[in-house]
Amino acid sequence: MQLADGGAIAFDEALWVTEAAAAPWLAETGLALDANGFVETDEYLRSPSDAAVFAAGDIAAMCGHPRDKAGVYAVRAGPPLAENLRRALADRPLKSAVPQRQALALIGTGDGRAVASRGVFAAEGAWLWRLKQGIDRRWMRGYSEFAAMSVDDAMRCGGCAAKVPAEVLRQVMTRLAPVPARPSRSAPATTRR
Numbered sequence: 785m786q787l788a789d790g791g792a793i794a795f796d797e798a799l800w801v802t803e804a805a806a807a808p809w810l811a812e813t814g815l816a817l818d819a820n821g822f823v824e825t826d827e828y829l830r831s832p833s834d835a836a837v838f839a840a841g842d843i844a845a846m847c848g849h850p851r852d853k854a855g856v857y858a859v860r861a862g863p864p865l866a867e868n869l870r871r872a873l874a875d876r877p878l879k880s881a882v883p884q885r886q887a888l889a890l891i892g893t894g895d896g897r898a899v900a901s902r903g904v905f906a907a908e909g910a911w912l913w914r915l916k917q918g919i920d921r922r923w924m925r926g927y928s929e930f931a932a933m934s935v936d937d938a939m940r941c942g943g944c945a946a947k948v949p950a951e952v953l954r955q956v957m958t959r960l961a962p963v964p965a966r967p968s969r970s971a972p973a974t975t976r977r
């Protein structure tokens with residue numbers, strides 16, 4: 785590998801690992817950005833340059849509380865973001881949303897083991913891979929298996945069927961009487977779509 789300063793490094797395998805970069809279009813928004821081009825926020829996830837703009841996750845950089853660009857922070861910012869959006873709309877005081885300082889990092893090493901680190905602590909082993917698998921699988925199940933809702937629960941969204949868990953939808957559908965088939969109109973087959 786040839787370096788910018790003229791040096792060279794020999795290698796067998798190169799792992800090119802970069803950190804997240806900010807989207808270039810953010811520079812055109814006029815929002816206050818940090819030195820790396822991410823949207824600056826205060827501790828309430830609100831832009832200091834536009835009170836109507838909130839940011840969370842990778843795109844955001846909370847002043848005075850820098851964090852890695854990692855899903856764990858992005859996901860955990862969701863509830864406080866929703867809460868503060870509601871509060872802002874209702875003209876109520878916002879709640880501090882400073883994220884936790886550290887998070888557990890688990891990296892699989894491809895041999896049934898994983899390396900874990902949190903702050904200054906580190907460990908490795910097969911049990912950590914099993915832990916990572918458990919966490920990842922539980923997360924993915926969250927997209928396909930939903931907590932059962934009572935059929936009688938009022939739907940807050942007004943009944944968008946796409947958001948109804950499959951089991952609830954099945955229960956509702958089995959209650960419905962089948963609609964008799966309508967007689968088809970006599971149109972030439974060639975004009976039907």
Ligand SMILES: Cc1cc2nc3c(=O)[nH]c(=O)nc-3n(C[C@H](O)[C@H](O)[C@H](O)COP(=O)(O)OP(=O)(O)OC[C@H]3O[C@@H](n4cnc5c(N)ncnc54)[C@H](O)[C@@H]3O)c2cc1C
Pocket residue numbers: 807840841842843853854855856857858859
């Ligand atoms: C390969 C890889 C592996 C990772 N593994 C892990 C991990 O194991 N654990 C972990 O904690 N984190 C991991 N991360 C980091 C994690 O994915 C991010 O921190 C997280 O997804 C950030 O969530 P977000 O909602 O802020 O942004 P994103 O998930 O990036 O969502 C932003 C969305 O906005 C959309 N978008 C962008 N520009 C526009 C636009 N102009 N108009 C409309 N939509 C737009 C994008 O398409 C995207 O869907 C990984 C990241 C990568 C790339």
